[in-house]
Amino acid sequence: MRARKIWAISIVAAVVTGSAMIAPAAYAVDFFQFCGMASNTGMTGIRGARVNIERYNPRVATQSSSAWSMADNHAGSGSYAQVGWLELNSKSNNPYYFWEYADSTGFDLGPVFRDPVPNGGDYTGADDLFTVQYVSGDIKYRINGVVQATTYNPDWTPDQAEFHCEVHNGDPDTDPQIGGDSNHKVDFTNPAFYSMNDDLWHSFNPYGTNNTMYNTSEHGNWQKCQTNDDPKFFKVWDLRYNSLP
Amino acid sequence: MKGKRFILTAVAVALSLAVALAVVAASKTSRADAAPLNVDQVPAAIPAQGVTLLAGYADITLMPPTSDLSATPTVSAEKALTLAPVIDSPSPPSTVLAIVTAGSTLPPPGESAKGYNAVDDRLAWVITYAYPEPIDVRQGKLPTDGASPPSPLMRSHVNFIIDAQSGAFLIGFFTE
Numbered sequence: 047m048r049a050r051k052i053w054a055i056s057i058v059a060a061v062v063t064g065s066a067m068i069a070p071a072a073y074a075v076d077f078f079q080f081c082g083m084a085s086n087t088g089m090t091g092i093r094g095a096r097v098n099i100e101r102y103n104p105r106v107a108t109q110s111s112s113a114w115s116m117a118d119n120h121a122g123s124g125s126y127a128q129v130g131w132l133e134l135n136s137k138s139n140n141p142y143y144f145w146e147y148a149d150s151t152g153f154d155l156g157p158v159f160r161d162p163v164p165n166g167g168d169y170t171g172a173d174d175l176f177t178v179q180y181v182s183g184d185i186k187y188r189i190n191g192v193v194q195a196t197t198y199n200p201d202w203t204p205d206q207a208e209f210h211c212e213v214h215n216g217d218p219d220t221d222p223q224i225g226g227d228s229n230h231k232v233d234f235t236n237p238a239f240y241s242m243n244d245d246l247w248h249s250f251n252p253y254g255t256n257n258t259m260y261n262t263s264e265h266g267n268w269q270k271c272q273t274n275d276d277p278k279f280f281k282v283w284d285l286r287y288n289s290l291p
Numbered sequence: 292m293k294g295k296r297f298i299l300t301a302v303a304v305a306l307s308l309a310v311a312l313a314v315v316a317a318s319k320t321s322r323a324d325a326a327p328l329n330v331d332q333v334p335a336a337i338p339a340q341g342v343t344l345l346a347g348y349a350d351i352t353l354m355p356p357t358s359d360l361s362a363t364p365t366v367s368a369e370k371a372l373t374l375a376p377v378i379d380s381p382s383p384p385s386t387v388l389a390i391v392t393a394g395s396t397l398p399p400p401g402e403s404a405k406g407y408n409a410v411d412d413r414l415a416w417v418i419t420y421a422y423p424e425p426i427d428v429r430q431g432k433l434p435t436d437g438a439s440p441p442s443p444l445m446r447s448h449v450n451f452i453i454d455a456q457s458g459a460f461l462i463g464f465f466t467e
Binding site for chain 2: 077078080082084109110112114116118123124125126128132134135136137138140142144146147148152154155156157158159160161162189191192193194195196197208210212214260262
């Protein structure tokens with residue numbers, strides 16, 4: 047709904063000003079809202095992504111809120127594989143682990159849920175290691191080292207790593223909570239990419255130039271760690287909240 | 292002459308029997324060997340050859356429960372409903388008992404299942420909720436460099452599979 051409204055406003059503005067149609071901003075608030083980081087374009091040899099993400103149980107009145115690690119192909123319209131936790135709007139109010147894959151055309155059959163996040167995803171400082179890795183022509187999705195699924199023979203190869211909190215909605219009044227609140231931020235610790243150049247994992251440097259922070263969300267915010275040796279790297283939270291659900 | 296006729300009759304009867312047996316055997320074989328049907332929704336009853344959902348993606352195959360003791364659920368359908376997420380729905384959820392295998396969770400042939408969270412031949416309750424209206428379920432990727440985000444992936448049903456012996460949540464997925 048919101049996307050349509052933005053387009054409608056743009057069209058009206060264009061007519062009123064007599065100018066060409068004004069396109070929405072590249073990161074206009076839309077169904078998909080992200081807050082986190084991605085490896086920089088142009089890096090070579092990236093074949094996997096992994097990060098520890100702190101558990102949280104966000105408020106989700108509609109649609110969903112998630113946090114994940116992703117390996118993707120930057121240029122593809124789809125071309126992504128991700129694993130993380132996902133809170134769905136349900137009376138059970140419990141995030142679940144999930145994985146999802148899209149081929150190079152964007153074809154995708156949606157998130158597949160695995161185990162519930164322990165203790166209802168309560169914020170206790172516990173986190174999980176989410177790994178997506180392209181190995182021998184297949185993609186493996188791992189949670190804490192255990193393989194949850196395999197995608198055989200994907201029609202793309204990764205060249206980018208992403209680590210985000212994400213929410214979906216088009217209604218500003220009921221936007222789900224992005225992971226974290228101002229007193230309980232969701233830590234993304236030790237983000238790393240797997241390189242085909244040496245078959246090793248390499249940490250992203252919070253103060254390096256190989257990554258970029260993004261925030262396309264209406265209510266989310268991120269903050270980098272405060273020291274060079276802080277493995278937490280960055281934190282995410284929803285600006286509307288300061289307490290646990 | 293009579294003996295010859297008798298032999299011919301016996302051969303004809305034997306041939307007929309053989310053909311009949313072959314037909315029955317072929318019918319049984321084809322049923323047992325038939326690949327599960329690829330379907331878009333969890334059926335109300337699982338057909339004899341089984342069904343596969345999310346074929347080529349998660350490859351979730353549901354087979355009808357067998358008649359042996361191992362196919363007796365110790366967790367009731369009502370209990371299973373309390374162990375799965377509860378969705379706001381205009382209609383009550385459906386439940387169907389099945390032997391469930393999720394191909395995407397299995398190790399490659401010949402490899403040990405150690406280190407895999409595999410769902411393989413599990414007697415389970417398949418719970419299906421219908422949403423009041425389709426929802427966008429895609430968890431997309433960041434649209435960098437001004438690229439358009441992927442189109443929404445609208446789905447009307449969500450399915451949860453609960454182990455009918457242990458009560459454990461095994462896997463969940465969306466269908467059209």
